[in-house]
Every structure is written in structure tokens, then in C-alpha cells.
Amino acid sequence: MTMFSKKSTVTALSFVLASSLLVTACGKKDQVVTAQGGTPEVTELRYQGSVGAVTYPELAEDLGYLAPLKLKFIGNTISGPQDIQSVVTGDTDFGGAFNGAIVKLIAAKAPIKPVISYYGVDEATWTGYYVLDGSPIKSAKDLIGKKIAVNTLGAHHEFVIKEYLHRAGLTAEEIKQVTLVVVPPVTTEQTLRAAQVDVASLGGVLRDKALERGGIHPLFSDKDLFGIFSAGSYVLTDKFIKNNPNASRKFVEATAKAIEWARTTPREEVVARYEKIINERGRKEDTSTVKFWKSTGIAGKGGVISDKEFDTWIHWLVDEGVIKDGQLQLKGLYTNEFNPFATEKK
Incomplete structure (x- = not known):
């Protein structure tokens, strides 16, 4: 996943069920995933992927966290700005990009909302x-x-x-x-x-x-x-969130759980799962790069977004003269409301 690699980094999101959903994860025990809210208003989410890589929404679907929602792959991208532009134009339902690029697009009046971090920088991933x-x-x-x-x-x-x-x-x-x-x-x-x-x-x-x-x-x-920080976020449009609050919650919830699965599962199991997903989707991709996977790189548990991950780039763009001072307010720029890890005590 490329960032700041999507770097390598790249691009996707998560959603919600009315009652408890029993899923089988990659570990040795079955896990019960509790969904909060109602039945998703849509049945599938359109998205762009990344060649030879596995996004967290894709991992969430494979682990069973995203059900009953399904992902609909429409192609690959190497560009975060292009990915979130596709969300704005309605060609996809979610997409991800570097937070600075998201700030620029919001400053241009794009009706999007960052809902969960999906890549970043840590000691192993940079x-x-x-x-x-x-x-x-x-x-x-x-x-x-x-x-x-x-x-x-x-x-x-x-x-x-x-x-x-x-x-x-x-x-x-x-x-x-x-x-x-x-x-x-x-x-x-x-x-x-x-x-x-x-x-x-x-x-x-x-x-x-x-x-x-x-x-x-x-x-x-x-x-x-x-230093260490989350660098990019998945976004949904304001309209999608308004019309599909249950699906929005399910998407974020499932993606957050997939991030934590990858963070807490032995590296060898994560790599094996990624290889399995890539091989089963049949896109004629090379799986050799995922053998080098080390960490999520995401700072917040479950991809919870922090103020500094957007405030830094607002100030940077002001200093660069790209946006005006006071043009954007941090309050309301992003939301953690759908992320189940946001309410955990720090």
C-alpha cells in the first residue's frame, strides 16, 4: 500500500448490520463481529484497487467483516487524487488518498468526508x-x-x-x-x-x-x-453518507476491524492471507511483493483519525499559498463517528 507508499502505498472503506454477525477469520478461532445500526441501504460498493496489493476493504471482505456488503472492483489506480476524484464524480463509492490531497479537494468545494485512515508511516513502513x-x-x-x-x-x-x-x-x-x-x-x-x-x-x-x-x-x-503518523484516508461523499448511513457505518467498521486484524495477527499469517486473496481474484498479478509486508503503518487504532493528521496539511497548504488562511476549519473536516474504535479510552 503505497503513501505518503501508497506509497506505496494508493484505496477503499467499510459498513454495518442490525445484529451480531458470525464470521470466520483467518486465525484459529471463529470471531463474532458485532455490528451496530441497521441493514445497509446498498448491496455493493464500487472501488479501485492496486496491482499486486490488498486494500483493507478487500481484506475485510475476505475475512467476512464486510458482509452482507460486497465490493465491486472497477479497475486499478496508482493515484490517490484520481481515486478520490472518482468518488466525487460518482464512478466509485469510496476511495483513498494522502490527507494533503484530500484537504486540497475539500478546499475546492468537493463534497467529501474522510472517514478512516488507511496508510501511514511507522518504524517498519515508510x-x-x-x-x-x-x-x-x-x-x-x-x-x-x-x-x-x-x-x-x-x-x-x-x-x-x-x-x-x-x-x-x-x-x-x-x-x-x-x-x-x-x-x-x-x-x-x-x-x-x-x-x-x-x-x-x-x-x-x-x-x-x-x-x-x-x-x-x-x-x-x-x-x-x-515522524510516525497516518498519512491517508478513505473518503465518502456527503450525499452517500446521508443516504446510506448504515452502509457507511458498516464500511468503516469492517475496514477498521481488518486494520486491527492485520496489526495483531502474526506477519506470516497476514502475508499468507494476502497471497490467497491476490491468487483467488484472478487478475494475473505477481504476489512476490506482499512477502515483504511488515506493518499497517497506521497510527490510530482501527484507523481512527486524529486532528494533527489534517491540521498539519491545512497549515502546510496555507504556507504554500495553495489555500487561504481560515479557508478551511478542522472541525467537521473529517469524522470518526462510524469507527467502533473511536470510543475506546485512550
Whole structure:
């Protein structure tokens, strides 16, 4: 899952039943999932996936947490901004992106609401900006006139790169001379090794797979700059939430439970489950990257969103001149109302 990898990160959500729902999880014991609320108003949720990866809504469906809702796959994406735009246009029911990209879209009057975190940065899961061993690039100043591979523009990688350049003291004119090149995450490593770009954004399993082959090292990382945090959220439209409150709750509830399943289950079991899901869906995908999965990277239990995960980017966009000071208020920007973990005592 790529972020800041969807980095590697990428994109999906969760919902709710009237009574207790008995499901069988991947562990050794059956688990009873208690749903709060009424029967979902819809029967399926349209979404975009990610090649060779498993999203938490997909995991939730496979574990039985999402029933009776079903997911309807409509294609893959490598772009968080594109994914949430598809939600706005009604082509999908949920999508996910870097929180800074979500803030920009909300500032543009998009009627969307972040409802649960789905990727982030921790000690095991983060994105590095890699150069080849022997590269003359040693500092931010050396990036002037160079090319950096990113999965999409206007999202996690662009925010992190610009922050790195700002902190190093580069001027606005110098930053403009650093070129961001959109490259699919699965081919980013190859593009760097072929010297088609000077720096490659690599996170999660794609980073670890590349490091296993050697010959590269990081110039900087998002963890170096921002520490541990949840970086992206799934969104629903305001209209969808209003018309489908039970389905909205079920979606978030199921996704939250899947996140915690992945967080608390032995890594080998999580990897095996991901391989099973990828093989059974029959999209002719390579399962080798999921063998490197280490953690969810999500800061809040069950994907609960915190104020700082949006407040940081509101201030960043104000400083960048992208939005005006006071244009957006943190209150009401996102919601944890459907997340069953939001009420747990800290």
C-alpha cells in the first residue's frame, strides 16, 4: 500500500448490520463481529484497487467483516487524487488518498468526508527517496535540474519532496527546477536502475524488494521529516453518507476491524492471507511483493483519525499559498463517528 507508499502505498472503506454477525477469520478461532445500526441501504460498493496489493476493504471482505456488503472492483489506480476524484464524480463509492490531497479537494468545494485512515508511516513502513550507489546526489541542493520518480502529482510524494527542499533552504525558483516524473510504483525501481530518473520514491514492500537487490540508498525519507503518523484516508461523499448511513457505518467498521486484524495477527499469517486473496481474484498479478509486508503503518487504532493528521496539511497548504488562511476549519473536516474504535479510552 503505497503513501505518503501508497506509497506505496494508493484505496477503499467499510459498513454495518442490525445484529451480531458470525464470521470466520483467518486465525484459529471463529470471531463474532458485532455490528451496530441497521441493514445497509446498498448491496455493493464500487472501488479501485492496486496491482499486486490488498486494500483493507478487500481484506475485510475476505475475512467476512464486510458482509452482507460486497465490493465491486472497477479497475486499478496508482493515484490517490484520481481515486478520490472518482468518488466525487460518482464512478466509485469510496476511495483513498494522502490527507494533503484530500484537504486540497475539500478546499475546492468537493463534497467529501474522510472517514478512516488507511496508510501511514511507522518504524517498519515508510517511504524513502532513493539514489543509486555512486550517485553524485548528496544533498537537496544537488537535486536542482534532476528528476524524481513519484506515483502521482499533488499527493504524498510531492508534499514530502517539497518539504525536504524547503527545509534545506532552496528558493521557490530552485524548487521549480526539480522535476517530478510520474512512474507506476511497480516499475519505479527499474526506472531508477536504468538511469531514466535520478531519484526514486520507494516505500513499503516495493522498497524492501528493491533493497534486497542492493545498489541503492536513501537520500531522505518521510519518516525523517514527519515522524510516525497516518498519512491517508478513505473518503465518502456527503450525499452517500446521508443516504446510506448504515452502509457507511458498516464500511468503516469492517475496514477498521481488518486494520486491527492485520496489526495483531502474526506477519506470516497476514502475508499468507494476502497471497490467497491476490491468487483467488484472478487478475494475473505477481504476489512476490506482499512477502515483504511488515506493518499497517497506521497510527490510530482501527484507523481512527486524529486532528494533527489534517491540521498539519491545512497549515502546510496555507504556507504554500495553495489555500487561504481560515479557508478551511478542522472541525467537521473529517469524522470518526462510524469507527467502533473511536470510543475506546485512550
